[in-house]
Amino acid sequence: MKIYFCGSIRGGRDDVDIYRRLVTTLQRYGTVLTEHVSSRELSSTGEDVSAGGDRAIHDRDMDWLQQSEVIVAEVTQPSLGVGYELGRAVDMKKKIFLYLPPLPVCVGLSAMIRGADDGELFMVRDYSEDELENVLEKFFSDLKRT
Numbered sequence: 001m002k003i004y005f006c007g008s009i010r011g012g013r014d015d016v017d018i019y020r021r022l023v024t025t026l027q028r029y030g031t032v033l034t035e036h037v038s039s040r041e042l043s044s045t046g047e048d049v050s051a052g053g054d055r056a057i058h059d060r061d062m063d064w065l066q067q068s069e070v071i072v073a074e075v076t077q078p079s080l081g082v083g084y085e086l087g088r089a090v091d092m093k094k095k096i097f098l099y100l101p102p103l104p105v106c107v108g109l110s111a112m113i114r115g116a117d118d119g120e121l122f123m124v125r126d127y128s129e130d131e132l133e134n135v136l137e138k139f140f141s142d143l144k145r146t
């Protein structure tokens with residue numbers, strides 16, 4: 001299964017350790033196409049754009065998004081790119097969305113994200129860090145049953 005993980009890059013890298021933990025856990029369930037998002041080596045400058053520029057990053061990521069069956073986003077750190085990815089993924093009518101803001105920061109989450117939860121394709125889940133692995137385990141076992 002191909003998984004697309006979204007996390008802030010130019011929006012700020014404060015939560016990279018939790019991205020790392022999420023991606024490592026997600027790799028039990030499939031191939032994470034956007035593993036670079038969780039790299040501690042990647043700064044808020046973003047990837048090296050010398051070859052194709054931002055256009056190449058955008059086009060590659062939209063291609064990966066299209067290929068992915070599951071999109072998981074960590075959105076505590078607000079990021080324009082992540083908001084854009086989620087909007088495009090909704091438009092692609094992807095079967096599954098999972099979105100995991102750690103408490104208590106999630107109180108400030110945009111209504112355009114929290115309000116998109118439809119209990120089926122787009123799911124907002126609040127979690128504390130110690131339950132992260134269990135939340136994902138339940139999510140993927142429910143997915144197998146559908």
Ligand SMILES: O=c1[nH]c(=O)n([C@H]2C[C@H](O)[C@@H](COP(=O)(O)O)O2)cc1CO
Nearest residue numbers: 006007008009010011046047079081082
């Ligand atoms: O260098 C990059 N590489 C890349 O894959 N992205 C994608 C993946 C992330 O989920 C998202 C982050 O957006 P932003 O940089 O606006 O925080 O955009 C974003 C950048 C830089 O904007």
